[in-house]
Amino acid sequence: MKENPKQLGCKTLIDAVPQIGGDCPRDCGSKVGCECYGKGGKFWAPTDVPLMPTWKEAEGKIVRVNSYYDSNDNKGLVIETVRKAGWEHFFFNTCVPNFDFPIFVPRGPTADFGYRQAPVVYTCNGGAWNEWNFQASGYCYPYPDGREPDRLPPNVMYVRIRTNTWMVRSQDAMVGHYLEQDVPVVLTFLCYTDATYIPDEAKKDYGESVHVTHRYWRPTSLAMIEVVRRYKGTGVRMCGTPWSSACVDCLNCELLYWQCMERMKTCQSP
């Protein structure tokens, strides 16, 4: 299988997209100029066939299911396809606050047979206006420790916040909300195809360059550092680094996957 250019040199991650169907049906950021690479043929692989690594290709790796498209879209097919693939390590991606991803495993975290919840990355802001989906409104399985049901369950591997340099106050609110729940937070800096969406006061923070496969207006390294330093000492991470968007230079997904698996050993609901 061809490698995602973002994952070149990264021996621990591999992409999968079980659904077929061209552009992602969701509309994330179109009204604010930061449409996702799931639109307009920007995804790095063909989208008219499922992207499914073989068991051999995924051996020893963690499969990132739905780096484009949403794992809650056509969810029955997504879960069934992953089950049949038989990969050992994988996590889902969604912008829908429904974290119920039961997977049958022959050997779970407690070395017994049965269902367990799979790790899932939750992108908490999206939609055409990049708005925050504040409530975990979907099904969240109950907590053995009695926590409120609208708090994120332990299989949320991390919360991804779509970030720019001028909406820092609302980003602060999201960061605070999830840190208070002890959920790992990763900032993903948005890229813009059209610079007219970048407010005048933020134009100095952006430059045009290639990101993965296409040219975008992207925040400069300095601008990213300025945003990230707001959260110094809190454990907040960013997707990539201020100098590189390559997974091999970041490895957050790998680290946070293993942390999530550990967390679920103690918090997993029956």
Ligand code: SF4
């Ligand atoms: S958080 Fe890091 S490892 Fe995960 S997708 Fe982003 S760059 Fe890759």
